[in-house]
Amino acid sequence: MVIVTKTGTTAEEVAAIEERIRSEGLRPHRIEGARLVIVGVVGDPSEDFREQMQIFPGVERVVRISTPFKLAGAGEGRPATRIEVGGLTIGGGSTVIMAGPCTIESREHLMETAQQVKQAGATILRGGAYKPRTSPYSFQGLEVEGLEYLKEASLATGMPTISEVMEPGLVGTVAAHADILQIGARNTQNFPLLKEAGKVANPVMVKRGPASTISEWLMSAEYVMAAGNPNVILCERGIRTFDDSTRNTQDVAAVAVAKRLSHLPVIIDPSHGTGVWHLVEPLALAGLAAGADGIMVEVHPSPELALADGPQSLTFENFDLLMSGVRRVAAAMDRPLSELVSP
Ligand code: PEP
Numbered sequence: 001m002v003i004v005t006k007t008g009t010t011a012e013e014v015a016a017i018e019e020r021i022r023s024e025g026l027r028p029h030r031i032e033g034a035r036l037v038i039v040g041v042v043g044d045p046s047e048d049f050r051e052q053m054q055i056f057p058g059v060e061r062v063v064r065i066s067t068p069f070k071l072a073g074a075g076e077g078r079p080a081t082r083i084e085v086g087g088l089t090i091g092g093g094s095t096v097i098m099a100g101p102c103t104i105e106s107r108e109h110l111m112e113t114a115q116q117v118k119q120a121g122a123t124i125l126r127g128g129a130y131k132p133r134t135s136p137y138s139f140q141g142l143e144v145e146g147l148e149y150l151k152e153a154s155l156a157t158g159m160p161t162i163s164e165v166m167e168p169g170l171v172g173t174v175a176a177h178a179d180i181l182q183i184g185a186r187n188t189q190n191f192p193l194l195k196e197a198g199k200v201a202n203p204v205m206v207k208r209g210p211a212s213t214i215s216e217w218l219m220s221a222e223y224v225m226a227a228g229n230p231n232v233i234l235c236e237r238g239i240r241t242f243d244d245s246t247r248n249t250q251d252v253a254a255v256a257v258a259k260r261l262s263h264l265p266v267i268i269d270p271s272h273g274t275g276v277w278h279l280v281e282p283l284a285l286a287g288l289a290a291g292a293d294g295i296m297v298e299v300h301p302s303p304e305l306a307l308a309d310g311p312q313s314l315t316f317e318n319f320d321l322l323m324s325g326v327r328r329v330a331a332a333m334d335r336p337l338s339e340l341v342s343p
């Protein structure tokens, strides 16, 4: 961190800035320019200290030098994180396919979808049991019953699973039934939830909030990691913008930016990113071409009858078609599909 003083700042004010830096256990390094003084701060200043210095007498500006993502940041020479789950590797040069229904509707519905997506090449089964719905009158999910079906489908197909958790008090329950915890877009800054997810052994996928900057999204991942869980996956699922031609605006650039700023695997979710089933394929492929480590896609036996997110869900046939495009792009990117070891 570097502190730029105002022109005309007195020697006493500069001395007071240096004294304040020392009182934090840090070391000031003064550079005297022709018109102003710059004070470098040597050490690891806290965010609180950085904010306080912005309004310290004589200070014009505080410039951050290192990134605030101590654990989630790319760092120098830090290798890409590889997450091992159910015999699969997420990150580190492969492409992972997560697919399944938005919400688990019944045992049969999930079983049929699981078998079909597996046959088409998916390796992680998604399915929501606790659903964050905009309206309290919409279907809210089968809750624990749904999680039990998810576990059963995982045993039957050999696919590891991912499911959303919305409450800190339910982290243990979801973690006991699903291999990967999903923090949904609406909860991406639910800090008690992030801290609780940091305490379990399951990998955690942190979705980007509809109004989160990339820095805020990485800070959400940092929360999980700071609480003790290094196995974090980032997921770009579209953001809220002025344009209303799609449900959200899929920020493909964010995939490339997150890959540059962080060593964590990045997944693209074109189902929520677009809200439109026929836009899922182009955005899935664009995400992979931008460097994503995988995709998450919603699939339903009859999207027109889905209890949630039907308009963005692929039929089995369309998921098959998507997979042939995915295979071609994954091969072109030299990121082979991560394979499931059959049970
Ligand atoms: C979901 O994955 O079904 C979901 C609700 O996603 P998001 O949190 O991105 O809206």
Ligand code: MN
Pocket (backbone or CB within 6 Å): 102, 103, 272, 298, 308, 309
């Ligand atoms: Mn959904």
